[in-house]
Amino acid sequence: xxxxxxxxxxxxxxxxxxxxxxxxxxxxxxxxxxxxxxxxxxxxxxxxxxxxxxxxxxxxxxxxxxxxxxxxxxxxxxxxxxxxxxxxxxxxxxxxxxxxxxxxxxxxxxxxxxxxxxxxxxxxxxxxxxxxxxxxxxxxxxxxxxxxxxxxxxxxxxxxxxxxxxxxxxxxxxxxxxxxxxxxxxxxxxxxxxxxxxxxxxxxxxxxxxxxxxxxx
Amino acid sequence: xxxxxxxxxxxxxxxxxxxxxxxxxxxxxxxxxxxxxxxxxxxxxxxxxxxxxxxxxxxxxxxxxxxxxxxxxxxxxxxxxxxxxxxxxxxxxxxxxxxxxxxxxxxxxxxxxxxxxxxxxxxxxxxxxxxxxxxxxxxxxxxxxxxxxxxxxxxxxxxxxxxxxxxxxxxxxxxxxxxxxxxxxxxxxxxxxxxxxxxxxxxxxxxxxxxxxxxxx
Amino acid sequence: xxxxxxxxxxxxxxxxxxxxxxxxxxxxxxxxxxxxxxxxxxxxxxxxxxxxxxxxxxxxxxxxxxxxxxxxxxxxxxxxxxxxxxxxxxxxxxxxxxxxxxxxxxxxxxxxxxxxxxxxxxxxxxxxxxxxxxxxxxxxxxxxxxxxxxxxxxxxxxxxxxxxxxxxxxxxxxxxxxxxxxxxxxxxxxxxxxxxxxxxxxxxxxxxxxxxxxxxx
Amino acid sequence: xxxxxxxxxxxxxxxxxxxxxxxxxxxxxxxxxxxxxxxxxxxxxxxxxxxxxxxxxxxxxxxxxxxxxxxxxxxxxxxxxxxxxxxxxxxxxxxxxxxxxxxxxxxxxxxxxxxxxxxxxxxxxxxxxxxxxxxxxxxxxxxxxxxxxxxxxxxxxxxxxxxxxxxxxxxxxxxxxxxxxxxxxxxxxxxxxxxxxxxxxxxxxxxxxxxxxxxxx
Numbered sequence: 001x002x003x004x005x006x007x008x009x010x011x012x013x014x015x016x017x018x019x020x021x022x023x024x025x026x027x028x029x030x031x032x033x034x035x036x037x038x039x040x041x042x043x044x045x046x047x048x049x050x051x052x053x054x055x056x057x058x059x060x061x062x063x064x065x066x067x068x069x070x071x072x073x074x075x076x077x078x079x080x081x082x083x084x085x086x087x088x089x090x091x092x093x094x095x096x097x098x099x100x101x102x103x104x105x106x107x108x109x110x111x112x113x114x115x116x117x118x119x120x121x122x123x124x125x126x127x128x129x130x131x132x133x134x135x136x137x138x139x140x141x142x143x144x145x146x147x148x149x150x151x152x153x154x155x156x157x158x159x160x161x162x163x164x165x166x167x168x169x170x171x172x173x174x175x176x177x178x179x180x181x182x183x184x185x186x187x188x189x190x191x192x193x194x195x196x197x198x199x200x201x202x203x204x205x206x207x208x209x210x211x212x213x214x215x216x217x
Numbered sequence: 218x219x220x221x222x223x224x225x226x227x228x229x230x231x232x233x234x235x236x237x238x239x240x241x242x243x244x245x246x247x248x249x250x251x252x253x254x255x256x257x258x259x260x261x262x263x264x265x266x267x268x269x270x271x272x273x274x275x276x277x278x279x280x281x282x283x284x285x286x287x288x289x290x291x292x293x294x295x296x297x298x299x300x301x302x303x304x305x306x307x308x309x310x311x312x313x314x315x316x317x318x319x320x321x322x323x324x325x326x327x328x329x330x331x332x333x334x335x336x337x338x339x340x341x342x343x344x345x346x347x348x349x350x351x352x353x354x355x356x357x358x359x360x361x362x363x364x365x366x367x368x369x370x371x372x373x374x375x376x377x378x379x380x381x382x383x384x385x386x387x388x389x390x391x392x393x394x395x396x397x398x399x400x401x402x403x404x405x406x407x408x409x410x411x412x413x414x415x416x417x418x419x420x421x422x423x424x425x426x427x428x429x430x431x432x433x434x
Numbered sequence: 435x436x437x438x439x440x441x442x443x444x445x446x447x448x449x450x451x452x453x454x455x456x457x458x459x460x461x462x463x464x465x466x467x468x469x470x471x472x473x474x475x476x477x478x479x480x481x482x483x484x485x486x487x488x489x490x491x492x493x494x495x496x497x498x499x500x501x502x503x504x505x506x507x508x509x510x511x512x513x514x515x516x517x518x519x520x521x522x523x524x525x526x527x528x529x530x531x532x533x534x535x536x537x538x539x540x541x542x543x544x545x546x547x548x549x550x551x552x553x554x555x556x557x558x559x560x561x562x563x564x565x566x567x568x569x570x571x572x573x574x575x576x577x578x579x580x581x582x583x584x585x586x587x588x589x590x591x592x593x594x595x596x597x598x599x600x601x602x603x604x605x606x607x608x609x610x611x612x613x614x615x616x617x618x619x620x621x622x623x624x625x626x627x628x629x630x631x632x633x634x635x636x637x638x639x640x641x642x643x644x645x646x647x648x649x650x651x
Numbered sequence: 652x653x654x655x656x657x658x659x660x661x662x663x664x665x666x667x668x669x670x671x672x673x674x675x676x677x678x679x680x681x682x683x684x685x686x687x688x689x690x691x692x693x694x695x696x697x698x699x700x701x702x703x704x705x706x707x708x709x710x711x712x713x714x715x716x717x718x719x720x721x722x723x724x725x726x727x728x729x730x731x732x733x734x735x736x737x738x739x740x741x742x743x744x745x746x747x748x749x750x751x752x753x754x755x756x757x758x759x760x761x762x763x764x765x766x767x768x769x770x771x772x773x774x775x776x777x778x779x780x781x782x783x784x785x786x787x788x789x790x791x792x793x794x795x796x797x798x799x800x801x802x803x804x805x806x807x808x809x810x811x812x813x814x815x816x817x818x819x820x821x822x823x824x825x826x827x828x829x830x831x832x833x834x835x836x837x838x839x840x841x842x843x844x845x846x847x848x849x850x851x852x853x854x855x856x857x858x859x860x861x862x863x864x865x866x867x868x
Contacts, residue, residue: 014233014291016665021241024455024672028680028750029245036757045767049774063750067743071736074665085288085414092284099245099280106253116262123266197736231450231508238458238675246462302505302631309501316462316497323470333479340483448667448725455675463679519722519848526718533679533714540687550696557700 012083015091019077022095023070026102030062033106054112062105066098068195069131072166075198076139079159082147090141094134100127118181125177125184132170139163158205162198169194229300232308236294239312240287243319247279250323271329279322283315285412286348289383292415293356296376299364307358311351317344335398342394342401349387356380375422379415386411446517449525453511456529457504460536464496467540488546496539500532502629503565506600509632510573513593516581524575528568534561552615559611559618566604573597592639596632603628663734666742670728673746674721677753681713684757705763713756717749719846720782723817726849727790730810733798741792745785751778769832776828776835783821790814809856813849820845 034055037048073094080087104127111120142148143160169191177184194201251272254265290311297304321344328337359365360377386408394401411418468489471482507528514521538561545554576582577594603625611618628635685706688699724745731738755778762771793799794811820842828835845852 014237014294017234017237017668018241018287020665020668020672021237022245024669025242025245025676027746028673028676029248031680031750031754032249032683034754036754036761039762039765039767045762045770049770059751060747063747064743067740067746070669071739071743074739085416088288088291089284089413092281092288095244095284096277096280099248100276103248103251103253110253111256111262116256119262119266196740199736231454234451234454235458235504238454239462242459242462246465249466302633305505305508306501306630309498309505312461312501313494313497316465317493320465320468320470327470328473328479333473336479336483448671451668451671452675452721455671456679459676459679463682466683519850522722522725523718523847526715526722529678529718530711530714533682534710537682537685537687544687545690545696550690553696553700 012077012080015083015088016077019073019091019095020070022098023066023073026098027063027066027070029102030059030066030105033102033109034059055109058105058109058112061108062101064192065105065128065131066101068192069098069135072135072163072195072198075159076135076142076163079149079151079156080138080142080147081149082142082145084145084147087138087141087145087147090134090138094131094138097127097130097134101131118177121181121184122174122177125174125188128188129170129174132166136163136167154206154209155202158202158209159198161205162194162201166191166195229294229297232300232305233294236290236308236312237287239315240283240290243315244280244283244287246319247276247283247322250319250326251276272326275322275326275329278325279318281409282322282345282348283318285409286315286352289352289380289412289415292376293352293359293380296366296368296373297355297359297364298366299359299362301362301364304355304358304362304364307351307355311348311355314344314347314351318348335394338398338401339391339394342391345405346387346391349383353380353384371423371426372419375419375426376415378422379411379418383408383412446511446514449517449522450511453507453525453529454504456532457500457507460532461497461500461504463536464493464500464539467536467543468493489543492539492543492546495542496535498626499539499562499565500535502626503532503569506569506597506629506632509593510569510576510597513583513585513590514572514576514581515583516576516579518579518581521572521575521579521581524568524572528565528572531561531564531568535565552611555615555618556608556611559608559622562622563604563608566600570597570601588640588643589636592636592643593632595639596628596635600625600629663728663731666734666739667728670724670742670746671721673749674717674724677749678714678717678721680753681710681717681756684753684760685710706760709756709760709763712759713752715843716756716779716782717752719843720749720786723786723814723846723849726810727786727793727814730800730802730807731789731793731798732800733793733796735796735798738789738792738796738798741785741789745782745789748778748781748785752782769828772832772835773825773828776825776839779839780821780825783817787814787818805857805860806853809853809860810849812856813845813852817842817846 034052037045037052039045039048104124108120108124111117139160140163143156148156169187173184173187173191176187251269254262254269256262256265321341325337325341328334356377357380360373365373386404390401390404390408393404468486471479471486473479473482538558542554542558545551573594574597577590582590603621607618607621607625610621685703688696688703690696690699755775759771759775762768790811791814794807799807820838824835824838824842827838
């Protein structure tokens with residue numbers, strides 16, 4: 001079965017291709033939620049546009065959610081060099097969550113100024129938690145299977161810590177969203193600062209670690 | 218005519234690119250079927266969301282149908298290294314079926330809880346049968362034309378058995394859908410377990426085969 | 435200015451990438467025209483579905499129009515190895531026409547069974563003529579600029595004849611559509627048989643040519 | 652931290668992939684704004700189609716805006732060979748602006764013939780200004796970080812002048828749009844002639860520069 005195994009360890013270029021496609025479309029479909037406002041007689045168009053601010057806010061939040069998710073996907077697949085059927089499936093689950101994001105975003109936009117905000121925020125946070133968990137799942141599965149390219153053990157350890165945090169943080173935000181939309185929002189803001197530049201966060205984690213001789217993960 | 222033939226045997230990278238594009242878009246367009254529910258006065262939003270469960274179910278079924286189709290397309294084009302005009306056309310037919318899937322899925326979602334379920338399931342199963350047949354067609358045509366990369370004859374034989382099964386199975390599901398939606402559903406479940414990890418199924422088929430000396434296909 | 439010129443003669447991979455994206459999306463957006471039929475009380479769903487046959491017909495026509503366009507784009511950029519600003523623009527014009535195809539297709543579907551068919555067919559044929567002309571434009575411009583990879587002069591000549599025919603044929607279909615939708619349809623059918631397998635057509639043209647010693651184009 | 656830094660300086664192929672995806676989708680989504688006209692009884696379809704000319708005009712303007720943006724993105728990433736987190740974010744901001752373009756275009760189309768044209772033009776010009784600024788931002792950041800491939804200092808200087816002009820010009824058009832839609836339109840036309848063929852403009856700038864001995868930027 002050598003040949004099959006050779007095929008098994010092929011590069012991840014097509015996983016990246018379909019993922020980039022789904023990310024790009026999810027990013028761009030968000031704009032379909034922005035209806036062209038109809039200016040009523042006498043009312044200035046500017047007012048009609050400004051009244052749509054919740055939709056614009058949700059658009060920007062949704063865009064950066066997907067973008068940061070892509071940035072981390074990009075980092076992870078710089079490190080992951082092999083693939084198998086289970087990784088395709090885990091990545092497929094991640095893409096399912098990404099493709100749901102325009103729905104969660106539109107729900108948030110529609111109910112931002114209503115008493116239904118709490119539930120809409122929970123749905124958004126739930127989508128977000130699934131994103132964090134699938135991200136963590138892709139990383140941990142790839143590490144366990146030895147799919148990573150050769151990299152320094154400190155960087156590997158710090159990356160693993162970061163994506164462990166992704167799971168913990170995103171589930172915490174989901175739980176917090178049931179009790180307080182504000183707390184969930186603040187936690188999301190903190191999480192964004194960590195994950196917008198994953199490499200800087202990983203460097204910081206490497207520098208924070210006690211400078212013992214190398215410890216393999 | 219050497220030069221033309223050299224061009225004929227070029228790599229399949231652009232077939233994969235357009236296919237990944239169509240798969241990615243079909244995966245992401247499914248979400249457009251999920252309407253943002255309008256919570257009526259007094260009714261909680263949660264109830265309005267939960268009442269949309271058939272749409273969410275159809276979304277997930279449609280997503281995994283296309284994803285598994287992509288996983289197998291991915292495997293097939295790991296093996297197929299050459300291409301000609303007929304293969305472009307066969308692949309184009311497959312993409313046509315993939316691009317119809319959001320329609321079949323939305324039809325299923327709309328009529329899931331109505332007396333029209335039977336017909337909607339037949340349409341979905343018909344779409345599915347065309348997917349299985351086009352998959353089998355791509356494989357058999359490529360094998361007959363000698364488009365495959367060098368691979369062990371056992372793996373080639375087992376792969377051919379798997380995609381022969383894809384044709385048989387998906388047509389059987391279509392026929393079953395006229396008589397019993399439940400039977401069609403159970404058959405689909407069995408088929409999914411075979412095709413979600415095509416390489417594992419192929420390994421199993423290789424190991425099942427009697428251990429005679431090598432038999433070329 | 436050596437460096438700039440070196441950049442000028444770079445490969446066409448990114449032209450192909452954006453083109454594949456636009457082709458894939460245009461192919462997949464066609465399905466959005468297919469509305470989910472609403473079965474009225476008592477009326478079977480099958481009847482409601484079958485009544486939508488003009489939309490399905492237009493979907494298939496539109497799909498194969500774009501697919502054949504992609505197949506020829508694929509062939510042309512197998513031959514074209516260099517690029518400049520004007521080629522980007524010519525290709526951009528082609529993509530504009532491709533992206534209009536879902537509109538022309540939907541117009542055709544809506545008016546297929548009405549007295550407005552003639553005009554809808556003219557619009558479709560006009561879109562088609564622009565496609566043929568832009569295809570011819572890309573080819574002739576690339577040949578004149580010397581952007582082609584080294585290829586046999588017979589194949590180059592036959593390819594040039596084929597894409598000259600693409601321009602002539604598609605404009606003829608447009609003109610015919612003003613007088614007779616049937617004639618335009620028959621001409622389109624003939625054209626499809628030539629362009630669905632561009633390499634076979636080119637081989638046939640090479641074999642048809644009088645077997646004189648080589649004549650450079 | 653050698654390994655992390657090695658990863659940091661990886662190629663920009665995946666930035667280009669997601670960008671091409673977003674550009675391709677934005678280009679193709681524009682067509683969704685073109686509604687299929689409903690010919691009223693007795694009224695010819697041609698008249699109904701021609702009455703939609705503002706939508707077709709906006710479609711073409713929007714298409715070429717995004718196309719020229721892609722042409723320049725293409726040129727910039729021919730020159731930029733390295734990447735880091737901040738460049739991903741800058742590029743992400745650019746993609747946000749690109750994905751908003753179908754909205755701005757549709758707004759322009761809807762209000763082209765109404766007294767609300769001024770505001771719609773301001774919104775379009777504002778979108779355009781953000782596009783020019785993000786383009787300039789990507790270029791200046793990449794130059795400062797040393798992400799450029801080795802290129803002649805004159806070409807680098809001229810390219811930097813061009814993208815400095817992109818920022819200045821697009822902001823000027825935005826400001827002009829508050830006072831006169833016509834002036835903004837004329838300025839846009841001038842800007843298009845510069846940016847439709849960025850390499851020709853750069854050559855012209857190199858030739859305009861006084862022929863002193865080489866001055867590094």
